[in-house]
Amino acid sequence: xxxxxxxxxxxxxxxxxxxxxxxxxxxxxxxxxxxxxxxxxxxxxxxxxxxxxxxxxxxxxxxxxxxxxxxxxxxxxxxxxxxxxxxxxxxxxxxxxxxxxxxxxxxxxxx
Amino acid sequence: xxxxxxxxxxxxxxxxxxxxxxxxxxxxxxxxxxxxxxxxxxxxxxxxxxxxxxxxxxxxxxxxxxxxxxxxxxxxxxxxxxxxxxxxxxxxxxxxxxxxxxxxxxxxxxxxxxx
Numbered sequence: 001x002x003x004x005x006x007x008x009x010x011x012x013x014x015x016x017x018x019x020x021x022x023x024x025x026x027x028x029x030x031x032x033x034x035x036x037x038x039x040x041x042x043x044x045x046x047x048x049x050x051x052x053x054x055x056x057x058x059x060x061x062x063x064x065x066x067x068x069x070x071x072x073x074x075x076x077x078x079x080x081x082x083x084x085x086x087x088x089x090x091x092x093x094x095x096x097x098x099x100x101x102x103x104x105x106x107x108x109x110x111x
Numbered sequence: 112x113x114x115x116x117x118x119x120x121x122x123x124x125x126x127x128x129x130x131x132x133x134x135x136x137x138x139x140x141x142x143x144x145x146x147x148x149x150x151x152x153x154x155x156x157x158x159x160x161x162x163x164x165x166x167x168x169x170x171x172x173x174x175x176x177x178x179x180x181x182x183x184x185x186x187x188x189x190x191x192x193x194x195x196x197x198x199x200x201x202x203x204x205x206x207x208x209x210x211x212x213x214x215x216x217x218x219x220x221x222x223x224x225x226x
Contacts, residue, residue, distance in 0.1 A: 088154060
């Protein structure tokens with residue numbers, strides 16, 4: 001079982017719709033969760049971080065965490081073509097420094 | 112905001128040569144830096160954790176003698192790919208942790224092509 005799992009996609013949504021990206025993780029003691037956006041040929045950029053159960057909103061982005069289900073998601077409201085990218089879920093265990101990435105979900109937002 | 116700079120952004124080399132990639136934290140001190148490798152259409156795979164003033168910690172399956180890491184100062188870590196071969200062609204990305212904010216910042220990445 002992979003440590004962090006994501007559906008590779010592509011997830012296709014029309015402009016203005018809500019895009020829902022999902023991620024599951026295997027290590028129950030994971031403490032910190034991150035969503036990164038990566039455009040082709042570029043390095044990842046941090047979109048959201050979330051550390052406790054529930055929802056965290058930042059502009060058009062909402063991260064949701066459910067530690068009991070070992071599940072974290074990212075909702076993008078009013079999706080724009082510029083949101084088209086690969087979204088990487090990353091998990092960090094407090095006891096360790098390293099960040100473990102999922103394989104990423106490719107999002108395509110059509111005009 | 113904090114910036115992590117990587118150099119070179121692209122490098123092409125012949126098989127058997129060595130290539131050095133630099134990762135610098137420009138406006139914060141980084142005791143810990145991380146080196147990742149990303150093959151096309153795959154995720155970032157952690158290669159090693161670079162600790163200032165001590166030996167790097169390598170992930171399982173990463174050859175420490177092939178991928179030399181030096182973290183001689185609080186703002187600079189280097190990755191040297193020794194005796195590079197075509198299968199080492201990849202996108203190498205570093206990240207640095209700001210000890211103040213505990214945030215992790217990524218460099219721009221270095222694309223290595225070994226002919």
